[in-house]
Amino acid sequence: MASSSKFWTVFSLGSALTAAAVARKTLTTSWRAATGKNPPENPADPDVDIWEAVAWAAVSGIAMQVARMLATRKAANYYAKSTGHLPPDLQKDDQRADATG
Numbered sequence: 001m002a003s004s005s006k007f008w009t010v011f012s013l014g015s016a017l018t019a020a021a022v023a024r025k026t027l028t029t030s031w032r033a034a035t036g037k038n039p040p041e042n043p044a045d046p047d048v049d050i051w052e053a054v055a056w057a058a059v060s061g062i063a064m065q066v067a068r069m070l071a072t073r074k075a076a077n078y079y080a081k082s083t084g085h086l087p088p089d090l091q092k093d094d095q096r097a098d099a100t101g
Helices: 002-035 050-083
Strands: none
Touching: 002 050
């Protein structure tokens, strides 16, 4: 079980990092196409327009988290098909409204 846990940790980290890199590249390219300029290097910089900083923070934050979530789900599905069980730190999420807990 310990080696399975270590494998999952490395596997999920790798998939999340890859997804983040792809999402960042896609976001940067999309931002340039939409605005005609590069995204803000540091949205906290007072020289960056506040609305540009807010837009970049919101869009990039959402996109990164969605990419990470999708990559982790895909990795978990692959892991479960390969091993016959979910990764050690994932369990079925009980979303029923009447669940106690």
